[in-house]
Amino acid sequence: xxxxxxxxxxxxxxxxxxxxxxxxxxxxxxxxxxxxxxxxxxxxxxxxxxxxxxxxxxxxxxxxxxxxxxxxxxxxxxxxxxxxxxxxxxxxxxxxxxxxxxxxxxxxxxxxxxxxxxxxxxxxxxxxxxxxxxxxxxxxxxxxxxxxxxxxxxxxxxxxxxxxxxxxxxxxxxxxxxxxxxxxxxxxxxxxxxxxxxxxxxxxxxxxxxxxxxxxxxxxxxxxxxxxxxxxxxxxxx
Ligand SMILES: [Fe+2]
Ligand SMILES: [Fe+2]
Numbered sequence: 001x002x003x004x005x006x007x008x009x010x011x012x013x014x015x016x017x018x019x020x021x022x023x024x025x026x027x028x029x030x031x032x033x034x035x036x037x038x039x040x041x042x043x044x045x046x047x048x049x050x051x052x053x054x055x056x057x058x059x060x061x062x063x064x065x066x067x068x069x070x071x072x073x074x075x076x077x078x079x080x081x082x083x084x085x086x087x088x089x090x091x092x093x094x095x096x097x098x099x100x101x102x103x104x105x106x107x108x109x110x111x112x113x114x115x116x117x118x119x120x121x122x123x124x125x126x127x128x129x130x131x132x133x134x135x136x137x138x139x140x141x142x143x144x145x146x147x148x149x150x151x152x153x154x155x156x157x158x159x160x161x162x163x164x165x166x167x168x169x170x171x172x173x174x175x176x177x178x179x180x181x182x183x184x185x186x187x188x189x190x191x192x193x194x195x196x197x198x199x200x201x202x203x204x205x206x207x208x209x210x211x212x213x214x215x216x217x218x219x220x221x222x223x224x225x226x227x228x229x230x231x232x233x234x235x236x237x238x
Contacts, residue, residue, distance in 0.1 A: 020152040021141040023160070024072060027064055028130045030179035031057070035123060042116055050115075051107060056175065058100065063172035065093050067163045072137070075158045079143040087136045092129045099125050 019025075034057045041050040069090065077084045084090070099122035106118040144158075145151035163169055 020148070020155040021138070023155065024064075024067070025134065025138065026180060027060075027176050028134065030176040030183075031061065031064070031130065032127070033179045033183035034060070035127070036183075038119070039123070042112075042119060045112065047112070054103065054107070054119075058104075059168055060172050060175045061100075063163075063166055063168050065096075066166050067159065068133075069093060070166075071159045071162050075144060075154070076137055076140040080140050083136060083140060087132070089129075089133060089136060092125075092132065096122070096126055096129055 034053060037053050038050055038057065041047075041053060073084045073090055099118075102118045103115070103122050106115040109115060141151065144154045166172075
């Protein structure tokens with residue numbers, strides 16, 4: 001039996017830290033899980049299974065990219081004198097869309113080698129994009145507010161509020177939760193990786209009041225890549 005990825009939190013250990021921007025960062029782990037599934041289905045020659053996974057991925061990625069293009073990039077450019085644009089992250093989205101469209105075309109092509117070649121080119125580019133975004137964006141998220149509460153309000157006002165009207169937004173949140181619940185993340189067990197999205201669903205969306213943020217903020221991490229967003233807990237006035 002393999003070791004669990006993360007040990008249960010010991011009694012008296014430091015409580016989880018709030019991390020509002022994990023709602024974007026953890027989505028990358030769901031995208032990576034889907035890419036692994038796509039690769040497995042291609043390798044197994046499961047054409048219909050690949051098509052289903054790819055099309056769900058495309059639907060989810062459309063929402064994730066729109067959140068970045070419409071809100072996240074501008075937010076982080078604003079706290080960094082344009083670091084997002086300088087790093088060419090918006091241009092990477094354009095290139096990713098071009099390569100993904102080639103996969104769509106190859107879905108209807110005869111011969112799996114054509115599809116595999118198109119998908120491999122897209123996959124290499126996309127995995128690089130995810131890492132590049134994490135390297136550039138995650139440190140900048142800490143500049144959006146001086147406290148966890150302030151950053152959560154920024155996430156509410158500048159990211160989630162404007163994104164709720166996107167097509168498939170609710171479906172996307174559910175897809176991320178499902179993928180993380182089933183596959184966890186690179187550094188977290190499923191119950192930790194899904195926490196931020198589940199809290200968002202149960203507290204934030206149900207009330208649509210900023211007073212719900214303290215509950216939503218109780219979405220800490222006990223390990224993994226999301227640790228880059230860890231911040232010290234504070235009392236929340238509401
Ligand atoms: Fe992106
Ligand atoms: Fe992203």
